[in-house]
Amino acid sequence: MTSKLKNIKVVVSDLDGTLLNPQHKISDYTKSVFQELHNQNYLIVVATGRHHLDAMAIIEKLEVPVYLVSSNGARIHSPDKEQLFAFNLESDIVKAALNVEIDPEITVVLFKENVWQTNRISEKLNAFQEELxxxxxxxxxxxxxxxxxxxxxxxxxxxxxxxxxxxxxxxxSSENLHHAFSLPTCLEFMDKSIDKAVAILRVLEKEGFSPEEAVSFGDGFNDVQMLSLTGKGLIMGNAPALLKETLPDLEVISTNAEDGVAKYISSKILNKEFVAG
Structure with missing residues (x-):
């Protein structure tokens, strides 16, 4: 284990394209590795663009305490699901952003507290949730x-x-909003103050850790600041080439189809072999 990894006490991971396999599920192997992380007293943070209701249903399957950063940092929930931070875009700001010519084939979604409002029902987006x-x-x-x-x-x-x-x-709307492509097919706009990295800093400060004590895993452009923040940032092998070019100094690991996050944690952080489930 390198000296940088010896100092790691916090593991931060994105979900889609990272912790989840291509079927948008947590593998048994990944679950076993994260349970061992918990057993060894590592702090676990999941940071995702997904809504918290959607993400909670996924991370529950890990069966370990997890801090949840959702909606790219607009929500933070503690391991016991207490909401620690929330930020909403004002109606006028959203309305102004949508007051442009939008191709009618583009699916538009507003993330609300309990539903997502959309101009079309997309089976492709629904497929990201095992249960709605x-x-x-x-x-x-x-x-x-x-x-x-x-x-x-x-x-x-x-x-x-x-x-x-x-x-x-x-x-x-550049004075109010910033954007990220979580996938080449997914464009997201948040308030300028909102980012996964900002939310992760809030969690680290609450728990008494520094960014240098954290490792992060991601695959999208909404992960750039997060990957740059932590002591060790790791890019998934399945990430877009442009992301790898944007962060050329970061290590690229195996793909999400290969349980890349869990395998890296097992071999480099826990220094322990696990049998894939």
């Missing part, structure tokens, strides 16, 4: 009155269409 703990609500944005939201989310298979939309929104 966080349900979609079909709305007409032309008649919607309350645009207040945790974050704004857009999805389309054509990345270039999302890039055009991103530029249009930032032309009008």
């Amino acid at each position: 703990k966080y349900r979609p609500e079909l709305v007409d944005y032309e008649t919607l009155e309350d645009f207040g939201a945790i974050k704004i989310f857009f999805s389309h298979d054509n990345h270039e269409k999302l890039v055009v939309l991103k530029d249009a929104i930032l032309a009008n």
Whole structure:
């Protein structure tokens, strides 16, 4: 184990494309490794773009205490599900952001507290949830009155269409919002003060740890600041090439299909071999 890893006391991981396999599930092998992390008194933090209701249903399967940073940092929940931090975008800010020409084929989603409001029901997005703990609500944005939201989310298979939309929104709303492509097909807008890294710092300060004592794993552009913050940042092998080019000094590990996070933790942090389930 390197000297940098000897100091690690906190493990931070993204979910989709990172901790979860391509079927959006936690493998038995990953579960066993994270249970050993808990047994050895490591602090575990999951940091995801997912809504907290959706993410909670997933991390419960680890069967260990986990701090949850959700909606890219707009919510923080303690291991006992107490809400520690919450931030919502004001209705006028969201409405202004959506006041641009949006390709009618693009799925638009407003993350609300208990539902996600959308202009179309997307089976592809529903597939990210094994059980629909966080349900979609079909709305007409032309008649919607309350645009207040945790974050704004857009999805389309054509990345270039999302890039055009991103530029249009930032032309009008850059003073209030920043964006991230969690996947090439997923564009998200949050308040400028919101980021996974900012939320993780809140958790670390609460628990008395420094960023240098944390290792983080991620695969998307909403992970850039998080990966740069921690003492050791690790990029998934399945991450976009552009992310690897953006953070050229960071190590690239195995893919999520290969249980890359769990295998790295097992061999480099726990220094212990686990039998895959």
